[in-house]
Amino acid sequence: xxxxxxxxxxxxxxxxxxxxxxxxxxxxxxxxxxxxxxxxxxxxxxxxxxxxxxxxxxxxxxxxxxxxxxxxxxxxxxxxxxxxxxxxxxxxxxxxxxxxxxxxxxxxxxxxxxxxxxxxxxxxxxxxxxxxxxxxxxxxxxxxxxxxxxxxxxxxxxxxxxxxxxxxxxxxxxxxxxxxxxxxxxxxxxxxxxxxxxxxxxxxxxxxxxxxxxxxxxxxxxxxxxxxxxxxxxxxxxxxxxxxxxxxxxxxxxxxxxxxxxxxxxxxxxxxxxxxxxxxxxxxxxxxxxxxxxxxxxxxxxxxxxxxxxxxxxxxxxxxxxxxxxxxxxxxxxxxxxxxxxxxxxxxxxxxxxxxxxxxxxxxxxxxxxxxxxxxxxxxxxxxxxxxxxxxxxxxxxxxxxxxxxxxxxxxxxxxxxxxxxxxxxxxxxxxxxxxxxxxxxxxxxxxxxxxxxxxxxxxxxxxxxxxxxxxxxxxxxxxxxxxxxxxxxxxxxxxxxxxxxxxxxxxxxxx
Ligand code: SKM
Numbered sequence: 459x460x461x462x463x464x465x466x467x468x469x470x471x472x473x474x475x476x477x478x479x480x481x482x483x484x485x486x487x488x489x490x491x492x493x494x495x496x497x498x499x500x501x502x503x504x505x506x507x508x509x510x511x512x513x514x515x516x517x518x519x520x521x522x523x524x525x526x527x528x529x530x531x532x533x534x535x536x537x538x539x540x541x542x543x544x545x546x547x548x549x550x551x552x553x554x555x556x557x558x559x560x561x562x563x564x565x566x567x568x569x570x571x572x573x574x575x576x577x578x579x580x581x582x583x584x585x586x587x588x589x590x591x592x593x594x595x596x597x598x599x600x601x602x603x604x605x606x607x608x609x610x611x612x613x614x615x616x617x618x619x620x621x622x623x624x625x626x627x628x629x630x631x632x633x634x635x636x637x638x639x640x641x642x643x644x645x646x647x648x649x650x651x652x653x654x655x656x657x658x659x660x661x662x663x664x665x666x667x668x669x670x671x672x673x674x675x676x677x678x679x680x681x682x683x684x685x686x687x688x689x690x691x692x693x694x695x696x697x698x699x700x701x702x703x704x705x706x707x708x709x710x711x712x713x714x715x716x717x718x719x720x721x722x723x724x725x726x727x728x729x730x731x732x733x734x735x736x737x738x739x740x741x742x743x744x745x746x747x748x749x750x751x752x753x754x755x756x757x758x759x760x761x762x763x764x765x766x767x768x769x770x771x772x773x774x775x776x777x778x779x780x781x782x783x784x785x786x787x788x789x790x791x792x793x794x795x796x797x798x799x800x801x802x803x804x805x806x807x808x809x810x811x812x813x814x815x816x817x818x819x820x821x822x823x824x825x826x827x828x829x830x831x832x833x834x835x836x837x838x839x840x841x842x843x844x845x846x847x848x849x850x851x852x853x854x855x856x857x858x859x860x861x862x863x864x865x866x867x868x869x870x871x872x873x874x875x876x877x878x879x880x881x882x883x884x885x886x887x888x889x890x891x892x893x894x895x896x897x898x899x900x901x902x903x904x905x906x907x908x909x910x911x912x913x914x915x916x917x918x919x920x921x922x923x924x925x926x927x928x929x930x931x932x933x934x935x936x937x938x939x940x941x942x943x944x945x946x947x948x949x950x951x952x953x954x955x956x957x958x959x960x961x962x963x964x965x966x967x968x969x970x
Contacts, residue, residue, distance in 0.1 A: 460686045463651055464490040464658040465676055466520060468669035470498040474507045481515050483663055487676045491518040491552065491658070495669060496542060497525070497532035504542045505549075512549045520553035520579070521546035528557045529583050529670075540564055547576045553608070555579040558597075561604040579636065580606035583670075588613035588620035588639055594627050602633055608657055610636040612670065615644030618729055619738040628654035641671045646696075646725050648674055652688035653723075653743075659685075682709060684716050688723055694743055695952055696725035698732060698757065699750035704892045704917045706969050707748055710945055711952070713965045720953045722746075732756040742784060746952045747777045751888050754792075754829020761788035771836045772861070773829030776948050789951065792830055793837035795943030800882065800912050801841070803935040807910070818842035821878060823908075825869070825899050826886035827854040830914050834884045835862045843882070848872040850887075872900060876907045883927075884912040890921040902926040909933065916941045919970045942966060 467484035469492050471477045477499070481492050494511055496502060512519050523539050524530020532539055543554050547568065554576060556564050561580040580601045589597070594611065601609045609631060615621055624637040624647045631637075634657040639647040651659040661676035662668045679685040697707040703726065711724035722745075729735045732753050749757040754773035758764060761777065768774045768790035776789040797817070804816035822843035824834045831847065835858055838845045845864030849855035852868050859866035867875065889899040895918055905911060911927035916937035924934045942962060949957040 461652045461655075461689050463656050463685075463688075465661045465679060465685065466491050466493050466658045467517075467663060467676060468493045468495060468660055468673075470495045470667075470669055472498065472500045474499065474510050477511060478514055480663060481511075481517060484676070485516045487663065488680050489517060489661060489676050491520055493520040493522050493555070493660070493669070494551075495530070496521065496523040497530040502542075504538075504545050508542070508546050508549050508551075512546070512551050518552040520555060521551040522555040524555075525557070528559070528581075529585055536560070540567070544568060547572050551576060553577045553579055555581050555610065558582045558601055558604065561601070561606065565605050577607040578605075579608040579610050580604050581610035581612070581636075584613045585640070586614060587616055588623055591623050591626055594623055595630075598627060598631060598635070606633070608634045608636060610638075612636075612638045612640055613644075615639035615641050615647065615672075617731075617734070618643045618646065618727060619734050620644065621647040621650075622738045625650065625654045628656050638670075639672075643728055644672045645674065646727065648672065649679065649683050649685070649723070649725060650688070650694065652685055653690060653692050653694070655690070682712060683723060683725075684712055687716070687721075689721070691721060692743075693722040693745045694725065694739075695722055695746040695748075696727040697748040697750055698727045698729045698735065698753050700728055700730065700752060702726040702728045702750070705750060706917065706941070706966060707750075707945070709969045710962055710965050711949065714949055714958050714962055715953070717958050717961050718953065718955050720955065722952065729753060732760050736760050736786065740784075742779070742781075745779045745781075746948075748948055749773075749775050749777065749829070751830065752828060754790075755832075757829075758788055760786065762786045764788045765790065767793075767836075771832045773832045775829070775833070775944060776951060778951055790833055791944045791947040792833035792940070793840075794947070796830075796834055796884070796912065796914065796940040797837035797841060798943055799935050799939035800884070800910065802939075803910055803912070803933050804882075807933045815841040817882070820844070821846065821881045823848060823872065823875070823881055823883045824858075824886060825849070825872070825884065827851075827858040828886065830886035832858060832861075834886055834914070835859075835864065838884075839863065846875070848875075869899065873904050875904075879907065880909045881907055882910045882912070883908045883932075884914065885921075885923055886914045888915065890923050891915045892917045896922060898922040898926065902930060905932060906930040910935065912940075913937050914940060916970060938966060938970060 467489035526533040762785040774788035775792045822838040827849040839862040847855045847859040855866035910933045912935040946957040
């Protein structure tokens with residue numbers, strides 16, 4: 459059940475020997491073909507070097523000689539550049555890439571002179587933005603008119619919704635087409651290329667060593683996103699947040715989907731506007747989302763129907779498109795996960811197994827009044843704790859505190875807050891999250907007053923807050939506990955199947 463979208467590995471090196479090394483590696487990691495970027499070679503001797511590379515390559519070759527005027531490295535004579543491409547055809551390259559601007563003239567020059575095996579890709583790159591659907595349609599028509607065998611369009615995604623127009627191009631094109639939205643916000647176009655039938659997608663050998671912004675590694679395409687299994691019917695899921703690169707949800711759900719044979723993909727979704735995202739990706743195949751910071755409250759506002767608990771909390775962590783009518787249903791499964799983890803920590807430390815919640819009657823301080831803060835404050839109240847909400851912006855703290863019948867304060871005030879011993883602290887802000895791991899929401903001195911400290915952050919697992927709490931003698935509860943508890947529930951909502959709990963645990967341990 460393998461799709462037909464190929465994985466092409468760009469090869470960029472100074473010398474042909476280095477290039478050949480990379481090509482061999484590309485084959486090893488599972489690439490289907492390589493793009494030889496001639497413009498990266500120093501001291502390029504066309505006949506000798508092309509002969510060597512095309513002959514020696516253990517994978518099919520796509521030869522590209524990208525000029526600076528199309529975002530490449532070559533700024534020499536145009537005639538020589540096109541001569542090298544003609545030579546690549548003569549020497550048996552499987553594909554060559556020629557830029558739209560010179561394609562009509564170039565294709566004319568090789569008319570009747572090719573062996574017939576080479577496929578000509580005519581490409582157009584836009585490094586500024588992603589044009590309208592109409593403009594893209596015109597571009598495709600212009601490329602087709604050159605006599606291209608394969609159309610290639612690369613745009614720049616300024617917003618994740620820009621990828622939708624690339625999907626449209628792919629879905630409607632009558633000829634083999636490569637469609638890509640570059641940059642971080644275009645990542646989903648590179649992965650869902652397999653769902654929408656792109657001729658190929660690009661995957662790099664090494665993270666960050668890319669020929670265009672936003673390229674994933676071949677390894678991530680294959681191992682993290684199960685690229686070969688993606689097809690036209692694959693259901694799309696993802697975690698909506700900003701930033702989102704830190705999230706382990708894609709690792710977790712993709713492994714879990716695969717293990718139970720569920721035809722779904724789960725993507726990191728770097729979303730600026732939840733509303734725009736949902737109205738753009740409204741097709742029945744976009745079926746389920748997790749929500750993380752800072753979008754849990756916006757997510758709630760975009761639901762068609764809201765679960766009463768999510769409504770009471772004022773934030774969602776999970777959204778499902780109901781198959782029957784396409785309506786978006788919102789849920790909050792955060793608080794259960796977090797509260798269960800905190801209760802477990804308290805029980806273990808007391809050595810008690812009492813039936814009532816060990817949180818009952820405790821002073822429970824929640825830092826942050828965003829989506830996760832709301833869930834924790836709600837959970838604390840449900841369990842009979844006395845809730846205190848501390849937040850950088852006092853107004854937001856006050857609003858949440860009044861909802862749960864608690865007290866509000868600023869973070870500065872929290873520094874000297876010590877009405878009693880045995881308090882419990884929960885951080886729900888992103889302070890201390892990767893990459894800013896040296897930050898912490900509360901001073902170490904203040905931490906000595908708490909008997910238990912929980913952090914909703916799970917990247918890193920041991921945040922500075924938790925490390926200093928531990929050093930101060932508090933019991934600590936990791937964010938991974940909350941993360942895993944809520945993931946079990948979401949998996950079941952996404953798939954209708956029981957969660958493979960052991961596997962999910964293992965994936966998380968391996969990746970945190
Ligand atoms: O509530 C979870 C959310 O479901 C996913 C997530 C993540 O992927 O980092 C973190 C929490 O907000």
